[in-house]
Amino acid sequence: MPPPPDLVVWPSTEEEVQAVIAVARRRKLPVIPYGAGSGVCGGTWATHGGVALDLKRLDRIGPVDATARTVDAEAGVMGETLERRLASEGWQLGHTPSSIYMSTVGGWLAARSAGQLSSRWGKIEDMVLSVRAVLGTGERLETPERPFSGPDVAQLLIGSEGTLCAFTRARLRVFPLPEGRAFHGYDFKTVADGLEAIRVMFRAGLRPSVVRLYDPFDTAIVGDKPPHVSTTSPSQAPALSRELLPALFRVLAPQTLGRPGLMNRATHLLRKSRLVLVFEGEAARAADEDAAARTLCQRLGAVSLGPQPAEKWLASRYDVSYRMSKVFEGGAFADTFEVAAPWERVYEVYQKVREAVAAHAFVLCHFSHAYLEGCSLYFSFVGAAPLGQERERYESIWRIALSAAQSAGANVSHHHGVGLLKARALQESLGEGRHALKMLKDFFDPDGIMNPGKLGL
Amino acid sequence: MSSSELRHALGPMCVDSPDGLYACPRSARELTEVLAVLRAHGVALGREVKLSRGAFDRLEAVEPKSCTVLAGAGLVLADLERLLHPHAFTLGTLSPHALTLTVAEFLEGPYAGLKPVPVGRLEPISISLEAVLADGRQLKTHFSPRSAAGPDLSALVLGAHGRIAVVLKARLRCLPLPEARQVVRLSFPSVEAALDGVRAALADGCCPARARAQKVQQRTVLEVELAGALDGVARDAQSLQHRAPTLGGRPAGEALHPPATPHEHECSWPAVARALDHGEVLDLYRLSLHGAIVAGGAGGLGLDAPARWAHGAGLAATVLGGPL
Numbered sequence: 001m002p003p004p005p006d007l008v009v010w011p012s013t014e015e016e017v018q019a020v021i022a023v024a025r026r027r028k029l030p031v032i033p034y035g036a037g038s039g040v041c042g043g044t045w046a047t048h049g050g051v052a053l054d055l056k057r058l059d060r061i062g063p064v065d066a067t068a069r070t071v072d073a074e075a076g077v078m079g080e081t082l083e084r085r086l087a088s089e090g091w092q093l094g095h096t097p098s099s100i101y102m103s104t105v106g107g108w109l110a111a112r113s114a115g116q117l118s119s120r121w122g123k124i125e126d127m128v129l130s131v132r133a134v135l136g137t138g139e140r141l142e143t144p145e146r147p148f149s150g151p152d153v154a155q156l157l158i159g160s161e162g163t164l165c166a167f168t169r170a171r172l173r174v175f176p177l178p179e180g181r182a183f184h185g186y187d188f189k190t191v192a193d194g195l196e197a198i199r200v201m202f203r204a205g206l207r208p209s210v211v212r213l214y215d216p217f218d219t220a221i222v223g224d225k226p227p228h229v230s231t232t233s234p235s236q237a238p239a240l241s242r243e244l245l246p247a248l249f250r251v252l253a254p255q256t257l258g259r260p261g262l263m264n265r266a267t268h269l270l271r272k273s274r275l276v277l278v279f280e281g282e283a284a285r286a287a288d289e290d291a292a293a294r295t296l297c298q299r300l301g302a303v304s305l306g307p308q309p310a311e312k313w314l315a316s317r318y319d320v321s322y323r324m325s326k327v328f329e330g331g332a333f334a335d336t337f338e339v340a341a342p343w344e345r346v347y348e349v350y351q352k353v354r355e356a357v358a359a360h361a362f363v364l365c366h367f368s369h370a371y372l373e374g375c376s377l378y379f380s381f382v383g384a385a386p387l388g389q390e391r392e393r394y395e396s397i398w399r400i401a402l403s404a405a406q407s408a409g410a411n412v413s414h415h416h417g418v419g420l421l422k423a424r425a426l427q428e429s430l431g432e433g434r435h436a437l438k439m440l441k442d443f444f445d446p447d448g449i450m451n452p453g454k455l456g457l
Numbered sequence: 458m459s460s461s462e463l464r465h466a467l468g469p470m471c472v473d474s475p476d477g478l479y480a481c482p483r484s485a486r487e488l489t490e491v492l493a494v495l496r497a498h499g500v501a502l503g504r505e506v507k508l509s510r511g512a513f514d515r516l517e518a519v520e521p522k523s524c525t526v527l528a529g530a531g532l533v534l535a536d537l538e539r540l541l542h543p544h545a546f547t548l549g550t551l552s553p554h555a556l557t558l559t560v561a562e563f564l565e566g567p568y569a570g571l572k573p574v575p576v577g578r579l580e581p582i583s584i585s586l587e588a589v590l591a592d593g594r595q596l597k598t599h600f601s602p603r604s605a606a607g608p609d610l611s612a613l614v615l616g617a618h619g620r621i622a623v624v625l626k627a628r629l630r631c632l633p634l635p636e637a638r639q640v641v642r643l644s645f646p647s648v649e650a651a652l653d654g655v656r657a658a659l660a661d662g663c664c665p666a667r668a669r670a671q672k673v674q675q676r677t678v679l680e681v682e683l684a685g686a687l688d689g690v691a692r693d694a695q696s697l698q699h700r701a702p703t704l705g706g707r708p709a710g711e712a713l714h715p716p717a718t719p720h721e722h723e724c725s726w727p728a729v730a731r732a733l734d735h736g737e738v739l740d741l742y743r744l745s746l747h748g749a750i751v752a753g754g755a756g757g758l759g760l761d762a763p764a765r766w767a768h769g770a771g772l773a774a775t776v777l778g779g780p781l
């Protein structure tokens with residue numbers, strides 16, 4: 001269980017946030033900014049006790065400025081609420097992380113989140129025009145919008161995971177709801193071919209909103225089931241998946257997951273790699289970009305599967321995140337980790353992580369969040385260990401995987417952030433640059449009260 | 458401290474020139490030494506001693522797959538652009554004044570090293586940096602397209618006028634050399650309609666190389682230059698033409714003359730609109746939903762010389778209220 005804070009506070013205004021931080025400063029109490037708690041790196045763990053600063057009551061959304069194409073949203077606004085509200089007025093932010101139902105604007109900023117449509121609309125740091133925050137010094141601050149002279153302080157605060165400030169509000173870029181969407185799925189002979197297609201696509205100037213390339217085993221799991229529209233929450237899921245699947249898993253896990261090397265080798269029999277693309281925006285342009293992507297994929301030997309795989313992905317895109325609980329119920333462990341790398345390194349990172357983890361856990365990967373310069377790799381691993389050794393095995397897999405990824409040229413994180421889990425890896429990867437991070441800490445939070453321990457600060 | 462003492466303390470890393478004393482480090486380690494000497498003598502870099510990054514004048518590596526290059530911070534952008542062409546790369550369309558700057562000046566100065574990307578966004582042209590912090594420690598950021606590994610430390614360099622860190626090398630994001638160029642010329646019933654048209658096209662994904670605009674009689678003429686892949690240029694032209702009629706736009710005939718003044722400013726869209734309403738002819742570069750770099754008579758952030766940081770504060774932010 002995560003260590004609990006000593007106190008939870010629910011401020012409703014920026015002034016109240018400031019008052020809480022002022023008290024905490026005087027009493028040298030840790031302050032742990034808290035959005036919706038969906039962070040996966042232990043960023044909200046109160047390892048030193050202190051005050052959990054729950055920001056969800058800062059939940060106001062301003063009117064859309066249609067000329068400037070912006071909206072002001074407070075830090076505690078939940079993702080789904082924001083997108084629904086914008087959609088009701090014909091706009092979208094285009095930020096739809098899988099955790100949209102359980103994450104906040106402030107949490108997105110704090111952890112440099114990426115939504116599923118980021119290849120076109122950008123990550124959260126690309127959508128921000130300015131932020132308001134209360135610093136660890138107790139000062140309130142609003143960063144300027146372009147044009148301005150001097151460094152961009154917003155980019156120094158975004159990603160700080162509560163260690164420098166508590167965000168209270170952000171001005172975000174919005175776009176009209178897409179007039180049209182074009183969906184397409186492809187099967188490539190190999191992962192490498194699929195990666196090449198994405199790279200060439202971005203070089204040709206195409207900007208799909210969704211780009212997801214599944215490695216062969218992930219492709220086998222993604223499968224060819226017909227699309228379905230999910231309207232039920234996981235707790236209302238049918239009894240079959242709630243009870244029968246975990247039971248089945250409990251029986252099978254020790255036999256199969258106990259021998260990950262064997263299973264990983266078995267995946268060599270699978271080669272096909274599936275790519276899912278969605279283009280959106282002005283209808284004719286989306287259709288045109290889809291057609292250009294088709295020509296390009298087919299030139300690289302892909303088999304076109306028509307719109308169905310991408311439509312299916314869209315219909316069930318928030319379901320996937322809940323499936324992991326079945327694995328735990330089955331007595332095994334599973335986790336995901338994500339990194340990014342330039343195109344020169346992407347395939348090598350993929351191979352090295354697979355090789356490193358293969359003996360310890362079953363590993364699959366998909367590639368998403370693409371750029372002209374590279375993309376993100378999202379690994380999932382599933383394993384089992386003899387009773388009592390699960391934690392040790394789990395932690396060693398994490399270490400091995402992250403170290404393999406970094407030595408092959410990946411960064412520490414593309415969108416989940418650092419928290420406690422990757423704190424050591426971040427500090428090591430920064431080298432002497434860690435002093436720059438410490439300098440920011442000393443400048444914005446001289447008493448060291450803000451979320452101590454996270455990012456290794 | 459006298460300049461001869463400084464000269465002596467800096468040894469061979471120091472060069473006399475008609476406009477003063479220059480420190481000319483050839484490596485990050487030498488720059489660290491320079492900073493240590495200056496610190497020990499209570500001298501600020503840039504005042505009694507200026508910094509020359511002339512030794513960092515090479516194109517060090519070209520990464521063809523990620524479309525990136527590692528360039529010394531002392532390279533002039535126009536020269537770098539020429540060096541890129543044999544590799545079929547370009548930095549994209551930079552404004553005339555930006556082209557005269559070194560990589561360091563472009564990144565650290567008021568341009569803040571920003572370039573436009575599709576959907577009307579801006580991003581740093583540098584994907585990673587090698588810099589030396591004021592205390593002499595090195596700062597190397599990771600070569601990855603995006604990161605969630607803490608704050609973006611390159612923001613200590615970009616636009617910071619070298620006051621927090623000094624850049625020595627940068628890995629820059631390039632584009633493939635354009636296969637095609639096309640000029641789309643449209644006229645609109647008002648300045649607002651013309652600029653709405655531009656913003657709508659930008660949001661659609663159109664990423665123009667540059668544009669020229671002027672009010673001619675009762676209409677506002679917009680000349681947009683597109684560059685890129687063959688079908689990409691056609692798509693961008695279509696985006697512009699698709700948006701135009703709903704805003705009262707129609708094809709226009711005659712080309713506009715260039716602006717009288719070459720001075721460059723970073724302008725918001727309302728500032729662009731005001732200048733056009735005053736009858737100015739403007740050249741627009743780095744077009745994004747934030748605004749544009751404008752050559753011509755427009756008001757905004759002056760780009761010809763380093764300006765004071767916003768609000769004169771330690772960092773470019775407005776402090777709304779002190780600690781309670």
Ligand SMILES: Cc1cc2nc3c(=O)[nH]c(=O)nc-3n(C[C@H](O)[C@H](O)[C@H](O)COP(=O)(O)OP(=O)(O)OC[C@H]3O[C@@H](n4cnc5c(N)ncnc54)[C@H](O)[C@@H]3O)c2cc1C
Pocket residue numbers: 032033034035036037038039040042043044055075076096097098099102103104105106107108109110111112113114115116161162163165166167168321322415416417419451454
């Ligand atoms: C099932 C699932 C799917 C996910 N999918 C995605 C995805 O697609 N993309 C993605 O990017 N992430 C994803 N995540 C991770 C997580 O949702 C993101 O990191 C999200 O940004 C966290 O938001 P939150 O409001 O829940 O923050 P929290 O978990 O409450 O906090 C995360 C960190 O931010 C800090 N923080 C929170 N609010 C503030 C604030 N106002 N000011 C300063 N610091 C603050 C906290 O101190 C902590 O360090 C997923 C997580 C889960 C569980």
